[in-house]
Amino acid sequence: MTGYLSTRRDVLALGSAAAGAALVAGTSGLVTPAFAQGLAPTPTMRGGANNYLPGAPIVSRIGGGGFWMTGTVRRAGDGAPLPGIRIQVWAHTTEGREDDRHSHGATLTGPDGVFRLEMPQIVPIFGQPHGHLAYGGQGFRTVFLRPVMPSARDTSLSAHFVLQPA
């Protein structure tokens, strides 16, 4: 009788196949067909929502300006640029604290999905020079970003959103 003898080689082969399958399943993240082969949505960053001010008004500039917050907004999956998306920006700047009302402002993306908002110089607070950005509208899932400036001397900072339809 030729019974099935399990060899170490079999165990290794089976094990690596299982590990490979687990790796593929684990790293693909959201296994939603629409996004499976496209651009993945941007996850909210830890601490991103701190001192968020719901409904901050759209402004042409926050305070005196001199610093530029820039970025793009695209749709998850196909990566299409999203125009008219409202992005709120806030930070601790030379003109105010992060939780000050006047440190907040919002802007809309252009036809190319690009946004640009002038604001006062960001200064290090809580150990890092960082900004906050939020998308909190309808149609897409809410995303909060908290990018850190490579250098406190930088006069611009950019952050990019890939939004997932709600």
Add this chain to the structure above:
Amino acid sequence: MASFRAWLIWAGLGLAIALPVAIAATSPLLAWRDPVYIASGFAGMLALGLLLVQPLLAGGYLPGLPVGPGRLVHRWAGLVLVAMVVSHVLGLWLTSAPDVIDALLFDSPTPFSVWGVVAMWATFAAALLATLRGRLHIPPRVWRVGHTGLAVVIVVGSVVHALLVEGSMGVVSKAVFCLLVLVATAKLVADLRAWTLLARRRSAAASQSGQP
């Protein structure tokens, strides 16, 4: 001659602590900060400064303060250290509560906050151990290993926390001061040979049973 040496040591210690604080006081960042946040930062710096004083007191290394009186001052300095740590965290809380809540819950995006929070809890634990030592009749061996172990956690946690923070302190003066804290702590731990107490327990028990 001896008094001149003593004077030199005290002056050096004073300068070592005062210089980084003085440099921080000239930081342009202070112009864009509230008094509460500035006070919070300096409370943190003074707490860091005490971390140099504490091992020197505990080891009886300072002139005029041998181990006995040194440890009495060490106890009071420990109380001030706890007060400074509490002031530091409280000031940060008043400046931006959500950031402090994230840090305390170990959910902060900034890696340095974890080191700071661990050092904070170790500070409280070391102080609590010192307070309850007599009341709970904590054996000397447990006390020595526990308090020294917590002190090492406090020092390492605080030094990493301070070095990773981009704040009002000068980069060089901060690094040099942190090095002094590490050296003083290492010297004390080496002199106390606290870790041998862990091994000595077994050999002491063995030799005791062999004694008549």
